[in-house]
Amino acid sequence: MEAEEYRLMDEVEAGLWWYRALHRRLVDLLAPVRGRVLDAGCGTGGLLTRLRTVRPDLDLVGCEWDGWAAARVAGKAGVPVARGSVTHLPFADGCMDALVLADVLCHQSVDPVAALAEARRVLRPGGRLVVNMPAFMWLLSEHDRRVFNARRVTAGELRGWLAQAGFGAISTRYWNSLLLPLVVIRRKLLASHDGAASDVAALPPWLDTMFSSVTELERVLPRMPAGSSVLAVATRD
Numbered sequence: 001m002e003a004e005e006y007r008l009m010d011e012v013e014a015g016l017w018w019y020r021a022l023h024r025r026l027v028d029l030l031a032p033v034r035g036r037v038l039d040a041g042c043g044t045g046g047l048l049t050r051l052r053t054v055r056p057d058l059d060l061v062g063c064e065w066d067g068w069a070a071a072r073v074a075g076k077a078g079v080p081v082a083r084g085s086v087t088h089l090p091f092a093d094g095c096m097d098a099l100v101l102a103d104v105l106c107h108q109s110v111d112p113v114a115a116l117a118e119a120r121r122v123l124r125p126g127g128r129l130v131v132n133m134p135a136f137m138w139l140l141s142e143h144d145r146r147v148f149n150a151r152r153v154t155a156g157e158l159r160g161w162l163a164q165a166g167f168g169a170i171s172t173r174y175w176n177s178l179l180l181p182l183v184v185i186r187r188k189l190l191a192s193h194d195g196a197a198s199d200v201a202a203l204p205p206w207l208d209t210m211f212s213s214v215t216e217l218e219r220v221l222p223r224m225p226a227g228s229s230v231l232a233v234a235t236r237d
Helices: 003-012 017-029 046-054 067-076 112-122 142-146 155-164 180-189 205-218
Strands: 036-040 059-064 081-083 096-102 123-134 167-175 229-236
Touching (some): 003 067, 017 205, 067 081, 112 123
Antiparallel strands (some): 123 229
């Protein structure tokens, strides 16, 4: 990503509703995990910081390509961070109990096939993979281009990627579904009027609280047929 996007992420990821919602879901999917967990492509460390607080029993480690972001992770989350690519992870075979790829496979510089092969390599047999991806290519926007996202997927496409990579027990779920109409308006109808402004920005507290409450409501609702993001969990056979 551009350096400015890393700095924006670092400033808001602890408080912005979208990051809070994503991190809650990732924490939920890691609930059965014990042992060593890798956040591959960990950005500036928001998830690792959250996990260190709510799951002090886990042995956490990050991997990040960008040097400035990796330094922020080490200072903010207080966990070891390796410099490296998700397509060439600097870790031994079968050394992780779980691995997270949160909005990483969408980047134009990442080969999803190679990244999933690496995830499978470093996970132990029975290890858990958690993936988040932006959904639906028709939602590709100026924000995606700004953060170098080249792909958005359906739940079926993500399931196919994971199956082809050799993962089993695959489960997928769309989220940020109730707010999808607002996402469409923001990304597709209003985009031409605000240029390439980043979507990563603090909101008025009342609006942030409202969006957060909506995403919390979704957690107790049945699976939705669409959403702006898709989560998957799978097992390394």
